[in-house]
Amino acid sequence: MRPRDRATGGGVTRVVGRVIGKQPIGTAFVTPYVVFLAAVFAYPLGFAVYMSFHDYFFAAPGAIVDRPWVGFANYATVLSDPAVRRSFANVGIFLLINVPLTVVLSLLLAWSLNAAIRWRGFFRVSYYVPYVTASVAVVGVWLFLFNSDGLVNSVLGPLAPDPSWLVNSKLAMPTVAIYVTWKQLGFFILLYLAALQNVSKDLYEAASMDGAGRWKSFRNVTVPGVRPATTLVVLLATVTGANLFTEPYLLTGGGGPDGASASPVLIMYQRGIEQGNPDVGSAIGVLLVIGVLILALVQRRLLDRES
């Protein structure tokens, strides 16, 4: 082989080496998932961005339709729509309630369920059951609880809100947020339970020797010990919360009192699918992605700085 060929051969080898990395078997295992991601997430995301910049609507194959470039017109439509603006505000309220509540409750419950208590297995399963039960089924229970003549109002008697929870423009979204927190708690408890196994027992013993009680050792050992899990819980709760659709759709009949519980994804569905304007729906989706990414980055920075 001539030197040039060797050099070329070497170049190819280097490129191939860079692609497959130092762990070719690992790369082989990962490749199908990467292809799956590209086909099911990356391509649709790119297509959604494309749609949002065109006057786009779904058409029959072969139908001659005009889909001109419209620049930011769909974004202007979206941003000038009070229903869309309100939906973003609603999801903001939802996240403000849901995310902190999820972190606090799931950590406290995981900590409790990690202790040697009676019926521990039963409680762990109990908290996990709502998470794996379809929303459609669980919603019926919550309607039974929170309807105007439901159990909660019966207990509250004259203290019951009027209008009732789900038809009260101030309480509808908080009620949905509490429902979602309760429903997803099992999953986040599981994450914290896993994280708690990695907190060294020595640290608890040292804290105990220094005279720390249960609360102090929780604050100074447990909370810092599970910080990586907290970061994950915050991010996941934010992303899934931003995707809110099923709960307001089922609990409050398509957006509740005057759109008080309409979420961006619900509006996206209305505009994009029901009303046949996927270009507008895509614009909402793109704005939502940008918003969630910014929020996630800010959270990440804050949590990393704390740790």
Added chain:
Amino acid sequence: MKRKVTSVLLALGLAGTAAACGGGGGGSSDAAAQAKGPITVWYSNNAEEVAWAKQMVASWNSAHADQKVTGQEIPTGKSSEEVIGAAITAGNAPCLIFNTSPASVSQFQKQGGLVALDSFSDGKSYIEERSGKVAQQYKSTDGKYYQLPWKANPVMIFYNKKAFAKAGIDTAKPPLSTYDEFLATSKKVVAAGGAKFAIYPAPSNEFFQSWFDFYPLFAAETGGKQLIADGKSQFASEEGKKVAAFWRTLYADKLASQEKYNGDSFVDGKAAMAIVGPWAIATYKGKVEWGAVPVPTSAGKPAAETYTFSDAKNVAMYSACKNRGTAWDVLKFATSKEQDGKFLQATGQMPLRDGVSTAYPEYFAKNPDYKGFADQAARTVEVPNVPNSITIWQTFRDAWSKSVIFGQQDPGAALDGAVQKVDQLASGS
């Protein structure tokens, strides 16, 4: 993280993927209009309609072995309109769908998904002869028929005779003709414990819910006007505002509920009245002793002059259809006088056929309960066949929900506020 974030657009992406998967050709042609051969049809999934459709398909197939019809229930989805929209986009819609919502026709047409039935030599004449004057409401803005008016469920007021009797209200001729009578009767029946609510139309925000509270009463009050006429909104008129004020009173006085009910409030005894069409009769059988009267008007009108919403479902031919000649023949066969009679027999729903009450005297003699609905079928108002129809209804619903149901704005002002946007949408922009 990125994987999670991109899931936000999964639904859109899948729709986009569907759009990218298209192939084949739409639009009508003379060759396709003549073509004969096997076809597929979809029909609704309620038991009565399934039974009718199965016998119709079997009857056709027994006489046309070379043009076999394959029938199936419309695939399940959030709504049949979404399923049909997706099928149009994917290019796999069947030839005929016996469950096409008139409100969606303008959208399906825009998608290039429908065949103009006027493209058949006897298309226009067949539709107009079968349905009479009513057919005009189903023309598209280009003057063509993209749907065959098939069946109506004229919306009327059902009342629970037991609940009314408990309140000492005449169950043969209850005072429900004027708004004042209706409100007085409502108060009486609730006060007497006949039911928790007088009437319980769905208070949820879906675009179509106004077809079962505002629209029937608006049709009656205006003597048969549609929501939009000549491209202009009609709902903010004096009549429209009277209807809105009437419903506002019902909600404000807690005679109607602001809360969504999971189930049938009329069957469950939660409401003393229901505002619905004859399709519901089958579900009331053995559960509620009911009577039915026309919807109320502000001053009261005789039944013979009262209009209502049709709640029609029609048949459309889809552009993915290759053997359109057969499809057209099947469509005429399925809507013939004989098949319409069988449909009426099986479902109790009214074929959109001129003079339906006189066309089947034996049926109405045996089923006098349905006679009122047959008479009412001659005076029905359809949703306007205009561009952006569903967006228009959603815009209206948002205004209605905010003002009439939840009382956060003056109803008249809310209707006025929706006019400009609706007019703009109706103009196609």
